[in-house]
Amino acid sequence: MSERRTESAGAGPDRGEQGSDMRGVLREILSASWVTVLLAIVAALVVSAVLVMYADPDVRSSAVYFFDRPGDTFSAAWGAIVDTYTALFRGAVFDYRAGSVSRALRPVTETFVAATPLIFAGLGLGIAFRAGMFNIGAQGQVLAGAAAAAYVGFALPMPPVVHLVAAVLAAAVIGGLWAGIAGFLKARTGANEVITTIMLNWISLWLVRYLLDQEYFAPGPNPIAPPVSSNSAFPLLLGSGFNLHLGFLLALAAVAAVWWLMERSTIGFKFRAVGANMDAARTAGINVNLTFVMVMVSAGLLAGLAGASQILGPTRTLRETTAGNIGFDAITVALLGRSRPVGVLLASLLFGAMRAGLPLMQVNSHTPVDLILILQATIVLMIAAPPLVRSMFRLPQPHGENRRREGALV
Template sequence: MREILASSWVVTTLAIVLALIISGVLIAAADQEVQDAAVYLFAKPADFFSAAWHAVSSAYVALFQGAVFDSTADTFAQKIKPLTETLTVSTPLILAGLGLGIGFRAGLFNIGAQGQIILGAVFGGFIGFTFDLPPGLHLLLAMLGAAIGGGLWAGVAGVLKARTGAHEVIVTIMLNSIAVYLIAYLLTTKPFQNPGSSNPISPPIPESAQYPLLLGDQFRLHAGFIVAILAAVFVWWLMGRSTIGFKWRAVGSNPHAARTAGISVNSAYIWVMVTAGALAGLAGSAQVLGTDKVLTADVAASFGFDAITVALLGRSKPFGTFLAGLLFGALRAGGFAMQARTGTPIDIVLVVQSLVVLFIAAPPLVRAVFRLPAPGTRRTRTPRSSTKEVAA
C-alpha cells in the first residue's frame, strides 16, 4: 500500500483533486449569495455553508455537463455533444503535448509548440485551399505539409542548439513571436487572403482536404482525433521500443555519457526537435483542416502553451499525455457551459490549470497535504522473537 501511495500517478491524481478543491473555494468566494450569507455567518452558519455548497456543486455540475454528458438535453445527440466537443478540443492538445513530451524526455525544454502549430497550419492550409486534388490524396498531402512545416520550424531551434549551443527556450520563444507576426502578414497577401474579403482570413478549405467527420454533420468531431490516437501509439513505440528512442532518452538522461557511448548528441537534438515540431504541425492541421476549416491568425489559440501543461501533467509519457489532453480539453469545453449556466467566471478554468501545474511541480507539497509516504520509503518490520528466545 505504501508503494502505491508513493507512486507518481497517485500524486498526479491528488494534485488534480487539490486544484479542484482550492478552485471550489474561489468559486464560493466569488458567488454573490455566499458573500451575502457571509455577513451574518456567525448568526446563521448553515446559510453560509449551504450557499457555498450550492455555488460549488452547481458550477462543477455545469462543467461536467458541458464537457462530458448533458443530462438536461432533449435528444441523445445533444446529450453526448459535450463529449464530442471535449474530444475535438483535446486533439491539438494531445498532438502538441506528445511532441513536447519527446523533447522533455530528451532533455530539451521545447516551449515553441505555439509557433510550430502556426507553421503547420500555414503549410497544411496553403496546400488545402490552393491545390485541387482528389479526396484522400489531398488530405494526406495537406497533413504531410503541416508536419513538414512544424518540423522545419522546430528544426531551426534544434540546429542552433546543436551547432552553436543556443538555448532552446530562448530560441523557441523568439520563434513563437516570429510565427505570430508571420501568419498575420501572410493573411494580408493575395495567395492567403480570401477573394473578395478584406478580413485577414484564408479561402475555405475544400472538402477534399478536410478531415472527415466521425459522427456526422451535427458534431464537430473529426478524424484528427484518430490521428492523435495513432500518434500516441507511435510515440509509445518510438520512445519505448525503438533504438532511436533509447538513444534520445540516453541523451536526456546524461548527454556526456551518451556521447562517450558513441551517440551523436547533436544529431539527436536536431531530430528530436524536428519530430516534436512535426507532431505540433499535425496539431495545427487538426485545427485548419478539421475544426475551423479556414486559416486565421488565431488558429493556434493557446494550444501551444496549454500543451506544455499537458505534457507535464502526463509526465511526458504517451498514455499520460493522452489522458491529460482529454482532461484539459474537458476543462476548456466545459468552461463555457459553466459560465453560461452559473455565471462562474471562465477564468476559474485557468486557475484550475495553473494550480495543477503548481502541484505537479511540487510533489512534496501534495504528499505533505495528504500525508503520503515519500518514494522509496519502506516500513521496517521488527522481527518477532521466537518462543525459545522469549523463554531464554
C-alpha cells in the same frame, strides 16, 4: 556537425551547471508518481472550489450574517460548487438533462475535438522533455503547421483523399522544419533551446500576420485566409450533428506510434539516454548533436499535426489566433501526463473537458471564464512542485534508490 564544436560553444562552468540544473528539475517533475499527479489535480479542484464560493453572490451575501446563521453560508457555498462542477460534467461528458440521446452524447464528442490538438502537441513536447530538452516553441510550431495546412487546403486543388493527405503532410513537414531550427542551433552553436523556441514563437506569429496581409494568402479585406476545400478537410465521424472528425483517430494513432518510438525503438532509446545523462550517452557512442535535431524535428512534426487538426477540423480558416493557447496548454498536458503517451492522452482529455464544459458553466452557474485558467495554472503549479504536493498530503519522501530508478532514462 562536430561534437567538439558544441562543447566549445557551450563552454563555461556556469552554463553547464545551469543546463544540468534545468534537466534535474525536469527529471524531478517527470519522475513524480501517479499518486502525486492525481493529488495535484485534487488540490487544484479544491482551490478552484474556494474561488467558486468567493465569486458566488449568494455566498457573499450570506457570509455577512455567517455567525448568526452559518448554515445559510455553507448551503450556498455547497450549492455553488455543485452547480459549477455539475455544469462542467454536463458540458464535457454527458448532458443527462438533454432531450435526445444525440444531444446527451454531444458533450463528450466536443471534449474529444478540443483534446485532439492537445494530444498532438503534448506528445511532441513529451518527446522533447524526455530527451532533456525544454521545447517551449510548440505554439509557433502549431501556427506554422496550421498555415501550411491552410495554404495547401485552399490554394492547391487536388482529388479528395490526396488533398487531405497533402495538407496533413505539409503541416507536419513545416512544423518539423520550424522546430528543427532550434535543434540545429543547439547542435551547431550550443544555443539554449528555451530562448530559441520562444523567439521562434514570435517569428511564427509575425510571419503569419504578414502572410494574412498578402493578396495571395488572404484576398479579402480582412486578415483571414479563405476556408479550406472540403476535399482537404477531415471527414466527420458521426455525421453533421457532431464536430468529431478523423483527426481524433489520427491523434490516437499518434499516441500508439510515439509509445512504440520511445519505448521499443533504438531511436527512442537514444532520446531517453540523452535525457538521462548526456555525457554518458556521448561516451556510449550516441551522436548527441544529431539527437538534438531529431528530437526537435519529431516534436515539431507532431505540433504541426496539431495545427492541421485545427485548420482541417473545426476551424477551416487561418487567423492569427488559430493556435489559441494550444502550444502553451500542451506544456501543462505533457507535464501532467509525465510525458508518457497514455498520460498525455488522459491529460489532454482532461483539458479538453475543461474547454468543452466552459460554455455551459458560464450559462448555468455564471462561473467566470478565468476560473478555468486559474484551475489550469494551479495544476501547473502543483505538478511543477512535487515536494509541495507530498508535504500537503503527508506523502512519504521517495527513497534515494527509488528516485534514481524513477529518474533513469526519463
